[in-house]
Amino acid sequence: MSPTQSGFNRRRFLKYSGAGLIALAAAPAVASCASPGTNESMLRLGALFPVSGTNALLGEESWRGVQIATDLRNAAGGVAGKKIELVFADVPDVNTATSEARRLVFNKNIKLGLGTYGSSLCLAASEVFARTGNAYVELGAVSEAITNRDYDKVFRLNPTAADMARVHMEFIEQYLAGALNKPVSELRVLMLHEDSSYGQSIVKLAKNAAADIGLTHFEAEPYSAKSTDLSSTVLRMKNLKPDVVLAVSYAADAVLLGRQIRDNDVKLGAFVGTGGGHSLASFQQALGSSADGVFDVDFTQIHVNKSFTPGIGDFVSEYRTRWNSEPASGHSLSNFTGALMLFDILEQTGGNDDPELFAAAARRFNLEAGTTPAGWGYQLDEHNQNQLGSMYVMQWSGSKLETVYPPEAAVRAPQLITPFGL
Template sequence: MGAGHPDDAHPHLFRAASASQFSAFTNRHGETMTRTQTGIDRRRFLRLAGASAMAMAAAPVLASCATPGTDESTIRLGALFPVTGTNALLGEESWRGVQIATAMRNTAGGVAGKHVEMVFADIPDVNSATSEARRLVFNRNTKIGLGAYGSSLGLAASEIYSRTGNTYVELGAVSEAITARGYENVFRFNPTAKDMMARHMDFIEGYLADALGKPISELKVVMAHEDSSYGQSLVELAAPMAKDIGLANFRAEAYNAKSTDLSSTVLRLKNLAPDVVIAVSYAADAVLLGRQIRDNNLRLGAFVGTGGGHSLASFQQALGPVADGVFDVDYAQVHIDPSYTPGIDEFVQEYRNRFGSDPASGHSMANYTGANLIFDILEMTGGDDDPVAFAEAAREMKREPASTTAGWGFELDEKNQNTLGQMFVMQWNGSKLETVFPPEAAVREPQLITPFGL
């Protein structure tokens, strides 16, 4: 999944248009979508010759009703995000970031003198991610796909783009599996789950141990995590990292995110008497766990969320002042040193203009940053979206840390993973989730406030 995870109980931020309605949606923002019939060009056909039998069987039917891909005046890219279903909350937030990046780039003259058009697909589940990726490749003739917030969704969509000889760029999902398959034309620009857990360990080493007055070897840390693959995968990453920094007293406590009573988990935590709790939660269980820590009078030195429910405004709204002091590791949020995140003020203002509020999470800014990196690469190719040209330019492009709106740098490794993306530590202060670590990006110093205290 992505760095934050929604819950069914949360209303949609907005209802995006369906695929059939999207041309009208984009027209309101100056992104005209044509319906002219065309076939797949010869160069594309030769690349598709090596695709899987399934994809080749579908190609003749889909090509017969295909619309134009990139041409001399327009760059067309496929954008795949879940805006309905259980992933809609942060899927829509991610899509908003891409929309803002596209509109702002077009206002500034486009990419290599070409207008940028995002051909949208709603992918609420894995099956739709697969079918919509096929539609965007064959029917809409897009050579570059981007998305997708959820790791399972990104894995499915990228499989189609890669097997048909095209390019896929992940902008939000954090599972290591996205780039672990070694596909030549699958890229990821955002930081990963491993980066997230590394930031947890940095924070323990660089702040919490000293602030709590204990050497790392004596610090007790419990990772309370929901028991799906999301939580378990992060525990598997955290355990060896904890050992590497000398955190001898590290253990995990699993719970069911759908439980309506987490008091047994809280009692186990109370018996363990940890100095620090690292939590991996969705939205509803994040609130429930916080309430029951309060109700059972569990006193902790520090509580650190891992994206998910602890990043959402709904978490603070549900708990009120007792959320003050809770830390969270996630993508950059809007309360961060603007000198470390150039362009953040313009991004936030554009978000407000379009959607009437501040960003709901860091996902919009992460996807905004990722989309702009794609546009920068396409500038280098002269607007050519050919997979070979894009890959060569992507591997050549370099950006220093703190040079993008999300605070990332950019340099790809041998698996096409951006090695200079990073996560940050924030802390709830009233309704603001303020960046407190690392110091160079912080708006203030972290404070040890008893989490969920009365």
């Protein structure tokens, strides 16, 4: 059993993690010094995440997951006897992602990079690694374009936006249609979405997925995430009388939309978020009991079947110890899981970060679903996309976002509760 699949010895971790934590916390400063790259005793990897700027909240959350995975693995002996050192780069925007990727490759002799949370950031950073013959592993960005470019040394371990759309439609077909007592062909589904490239790309994928299940009454309604009043959008939605509303929102607009649905007393059969703002604790804190019953499709959350997610307890315990809080989203767990998979692949190369050796090992590596802390398995397709990373359906109940679908990952069955009630 690989370290990704097994639990960790907490006492051993606490004994050895101190130095690793200090090194990681100081990584931005350390990264400015000269680096010889990987050697006989040290495996040096580039880590690119936005911990400042507009993407800082979930960029930092993603980085936290990688930090925990690295310290746990170092406490367990590292990779093939080598200690892992992450050479960090803060990448708040596309231009910085490009320049920092070049700095890591040319100045720090980094052959393998990981990151990045944001799709545009990943596209920029991975382009540099790919065009210089190096390898890049994405742990959290969801755009289909990342792996559709077919760079032979760019890999993604997390599920994608298309997986999110597929789970939306699968949940409608397998649960909501029956719960609402309507065949799929008669359901009226409306997708409300913020109008940036993020929302537009999800809508396009959702339309294709809707056609696959015979969902013919599917409409989309865009809005600006910067708007301070969404009442006109809510009233149009009320007039359409949808059975199911799907929503693609950031943090502030998710709360605003929920409040205005509640305040206009709009009765919906079901409301399903698409990650983003609907996964954040701040959404439930702002809406209170009005959030009860809201579904959400996203990366694995911590309220999940523990037998399907071995090792999640170690992750949650370490997160709480370090930051005295619950994880802010599923991004930390997803990046934790992806980093552990990456380390297992590097174990197969003997801790050698040579891009060709790594790429060959990455394509050979396999894990079954239900054997990692996020419940994911691992098997690459011809585009270097992991086919066994999954999105799940969660539902808000009080302060908990509980996994309700699929059954093997669920902590309880889904409940059809009118969302945003007064």
